[in-house]
Amino acid sequence: MAFIELRGVSKQFGGVRALRGVDVAFEQGRVHALLGENGAGKSTLIKTLAGAVQPDSGEITIAGQRAQLSPRSSKQLGIAVVYQEPMIYPHLSVLENIFMGQELVSPGGFLRRGEMATRATPTLTRLGLDPSILEQPMGALSIGYQQLVLIVQALIQGARALIFDEPTSILSKEETDRLLGILRGLRESGHAVIYITHRIEEVYQIADEVTVLTDGAVVGHFPIAEIGSEQLLALMSGASKRDYQKRSSQGRVTGAPILAAEHLCVPPYAQDLSWQIYAGELTCVYGLVGSGRSESFQAVFGHLRPASGRILLGGQPVAPRSPAHAIRLGIGYLPEDRKLQGIFADKNLEFNQTASVLRAFLQWLGKLDLRGLVRATDQGMREYGVKAKHPGVQIALLSGGNQQKILFTRWAKSKLKVLILDEPTRGIDVGTKAEIHEFIRRLVDSGVGVVVITSDLEEALQIGDRILVMRKGRIVEDLRGEALNPETILSAAIGARS
């Protein structure tokens, strides 16, 4: 019988369906890989198992018992998650990290360090770690070792199922091999190992079975021996295979690029990037999280400093020192994290929408044309269909989609040569998403050079005239027109050789 079983689990965030009727079972003594591209629902599934997210419907059984998972009960039932970025207390020792919240205490309230060390030692040795590591500060260890410490912690707390969230994405080759060895050991000792990844080659190295998620739904479950890597790739990109009206952009693009990069290096995020962006063509930049997409364009916007290389705007070399400078040059950037980098949460729509164009409303002695600002906001709201009563409403009270429209208007109303939109539709409902796609298209048609950075392959295919694919800080594909094909793009992005 399966240790963990999910039946018909669904979860919706606002208008986004993150999980749709997921059926999946995880058995003890098996390594079960969960494969899917960005936004396929992998993270939501993990959070559901960790008790951090409550499903809207469906049921979860653990060891045959129906379970209502909270972060506490999930832990008690023996589920442990090793997240991509280890969650640690860097200034405390390894021992203190392992026993965090579960300290062994003597009746007087004193910590029993000796006994804790004795308890930890066999597990450490089992994972090939030297017990002397216990006294080191956690922050002094490499990320690879920190992961191992967290595995030790999970085992000591009695975990029976261990979930690994893309554990190798930040590891070196040696660290990856060592980790995979440890996972095999966990399988031998009868633990259920759930391995989340987008690296197909690792699935074949480690997994006994594989489940593919696409758009929040399970699209396939196979014993590993019965499925080839080409089929897996096809399944992962499956949702992107719908019909797209292929736009031929060749006719529209004329003349010199409006923005170009020559051998641009933004360490440690991106190396030797060279590309050209043309006005009148919608360029999508697709890549997995961590491929250096955002950072390379933040360098163009003056938010990060490139180490070398040139940026050309309309053929002229430019070196934006700050976002303010980039905006004066005619470059705009809509950041990906709406809440942290985009909105001024407790301020009204007028403040939010006009933040980047304030200088256009300057009158005498630094005075702003206040009526003009309200009028412009009102006009922008109508033009882009923002659902709010008036410009004086606090932006935090709006839905994510309407907030994003306000931010989009912030840039659409600036006089720009180039606009970079970083994940412009992340986490917003389908209807608003389509509207924003329409607005972006209008902007492109008006002659602005538009770059859309996205980790949603379907979106890239749907709106892009051309797709640049990035992987590990480099451009690995530059495709237009007929060459836009989901499998080519996905395999370039994840580095699969097909």
Add this chain to the structure above:
Amino acid sequence: MSRLLSSRNALLVLISAVIWIAFAAVQPSILSATSLRSMVVLAVEVGVIALGQTFVIISGGGGIDLSVGSIFALSSVTAGLLMTHGVAWPLAALTALLAGLGMGALNGVVIVALRIPPLMTTLATLFGYSGVALILSGGVDISGFPKGFFAIGQSRLLEIPVQFLLIYLPILLILLFVERASYFGRALYLSGTNETAARLSGIEVGKIRFLVYALSGLLSGVAGIVNASRLTVARPDAGGSANLVSITIAVLGGANIFGGEGSVVGTALASLAIGSVTYGLSYVNANPVFEGGIVGGILIFSVLAQGLLGRLQRARA
């Protein structure tokens, strides 16, 4: 937001009224024009400093200026020394203002360019500037100023103290304009609300922050000169209480210690409330040890009341 702030302002007026009524119950003679004038004279000096402190706090990034009292002291010592060495008083006062501006600008440079947190920077300059004031003055009070200088802090126009009518009020109105209607004010609130978003919208957050510390220094210098003129003496150890009192006033007036919120009108009304308590206690000859407790009580009460008002408003919305 504006409704919430205005209701806080109404609350501050109410608190001031209650304070006056309470003191009048103990000592009815307090209700007089003379009392009002004396209270205003008392409140203006720290009140001007609190206006600068308000902008510093609004600018965010842990914005706080602990050195205002020391700038106050060093500015007044500067003016005093120049005057006792025969410099004409208007020139001495102007130099003292520039000294205040310079000290504030130094705070700003250290905070913005060297990225040292405001708390650390201004804690260091609190001791630094007051140390310089003690050295320059030899640790003794400076007096013997020309008569003309006393006009700043001791004369009246239309029965109103000039430091209120010709100094405090114009500054308040200018800052109100800056806050509500200028590019600088807008950029100030945006920088304080979300620094990253402001920067990514093209606002030069560093420039804004530098300017608020420079302004805070300048206004502390203004207060130092008014104080020296009123008391006819420049004291190197003056202003020690201005640091925390100015912060208290700004916060009581609605400045959010995390930045992005606050107003000079709120701060002005808070100055009125705190000034009333201070003056009233001295008028009824109460033990001054009560002052701190009462001021603290008002602060806690206003924070609680604002939380309650906010919740009521949200419930209605």
